[in-house]
Amino acid sequence: IERIRKDFVTNVTHELKTPLTSIKGYIELLKDREELDHDTKQRFLEIIEIEADRLTDLINDLLLLSDVENNKGRAEPFSVNDIINEVIEIMATISSEKNIHLSCSYGNDVNIEGDKNRFKQMIINLIDNAIKYTNPGGTVEIRTSGDTDKVIIAVADNGIGIEKKHIDRLFERFYRTDKSRSRAEGGTGLGLAIVKHIVKNFDGVIKVESEVDVGSTFTVIIPLKPV
Ligand SMILES: Nc1ncnc2c1ncn2[C@@H]1O[C@H](COP(=O)(O)OP(=O)(O)OP(=O)(O)O)[C@@H](O)[C@H]1O
Ligand SMILES: [Mg+2]
Numbered sequence: 361i362e363r364i365r366k367d368f369v370t371n372v373t374h375e376l377k378t379p380l381t382s383i384k385g386y387i388e389l390l391k392d393r394e395e396l397d398h399d400t401k402q403r404f405l406e407i408i409e410i411e412a413d414r415l416t417d418l419i420n421d422l423l424l425l426s427d428v429e430n431n432k433g434r435a436e437p438f439s440v441n442d443i444i445n446e447v448i449e450i451m452a453t454i455s456s457e458k459n460i461h462l463s464c465s466y467g468n469d470v471n472i473e474g475d476k477n478r479f480k481q482m483i484i485n486l487i488d489n490a491i492k493y494t495n496p497g498g499t500v501e502i503r504t505s506g507d508t509d510k511v512i513i514a515v516a517d518n519g520i521g522i523e524k525k526h527i528d529r530l531f532e533r534f535y536r537t538d539k540s541r542s543r544a545e546g547g548t549g550l551g552l553a554i555v556k557h558i559v560k561n562f563d564g565v566i567k568v569e570s571e572v573d574v575g576s577t578f579t580v581i582i583p584l585k586p587v
Contacts (some may be wrong), residue, residue: 371534373549375418378587379411416550421550424481425533428557433475440511441469442477442483444504447483459496462487462527467505472582476564482558485551486578492547493576494519510583518575527568531556 386404390396396404427433448464455462472479483502490500494517503514522530526537534549555578559566562582570576 368533372422375534378413379414379418380488382411383408383415393476418548418550421548421554425550425554425557428478428554428561432561433478435473436476437448437471437473438476438479439471440479440504440506440513441466443480444502444513445484447456447480447487448502450484451487454488455491455500456541460491460494461499462491462502463499464502465504467503468507469504470506470511470584472511472562473585475558478558478561482555482580483513485517489551489578490515490517490519490576493517498575508584509586510581512579512581514577514579516575521572521574521576522568522570523572527570530568531566 385409390401390404444464444466448462449463487500487502494500496520500515500517503512503516505512522537526535529535530537531552533553535552536547536549556566559580559582564580564582567579567581568576569579
């Protein structure tokens with residue numbers, strides 16, 4: 361445990377330092393080299409903005425992660441299909457910008473009890489990955505199916521897939537299968553760690569099936585409380 365905690369602190373520090381170093385570097389350049397032309401200055405400012413946004417994302421994810429690790433959040437009943445519907449609307453712009461077909465097939469709806477916003481965040485993170493790790497022209501499908509004792513939510517893509525050797529580690533904080541790609545896509549590597557804890561908040565389980573160059577399916581199974 362102590363080892364893992366130390367690694368985490370090292371990782372966080374590294375992830376915070378990288379954008380900060382870059383921000384400081386470009387500020388120095390802008391200060392020292394007044395002769396730079398307008399376009400170059402503008403480009404440097406844009407880089408500073410991107411790196412600052414990156415820091416904000418990272419800090420927000422860290423706060424959210426600590427929140428979902430520490431407590432279960434609210435307990436309120438909500439309809440699974442209603443929330444999925446809301447998420448689809450939120451993600452529609454991002455998917456169409458990347459020319460990815462986002463679709464949903466709704467099974468029986470059920471009400472579950474828990475933190476609605478966290479549930480939403482969990483689905484957003486899974487769909488965000490599906491879109492991020494699928495090439496333009498691909499498809500992302502969300503399937504729900506409610507039963508008497510459980511609800512199953514699957515997010516399936518026909519994207520780049522994940523090698524077997526990575527599967528067990530995907531849900532670790534800051535774990536990425538391909539740092540350069542993930543960094544280019546602006547990922548912090550906390551998305552699935554957050555998902556893992558939210559699934560746990562709902563007493564559920566999550567499974568991954570994936571094949572390289574074929575696609576990945578993340579399946580969340582949440583038990584329903586007996587009434
Ligand atoms: N649907 C998917 N297809 C292929 N690889 C995936 C998929 N989902 C996750 N991964 C891999 O798992 C890693 C961890 O995912 P995670 O969501 O935790 O981090 P991230 O997407 O890099 O960053 P972020 O914190 O912004 O979500 C990713 O970097 C990627 O390598
Ligand atoms: Mg992610």
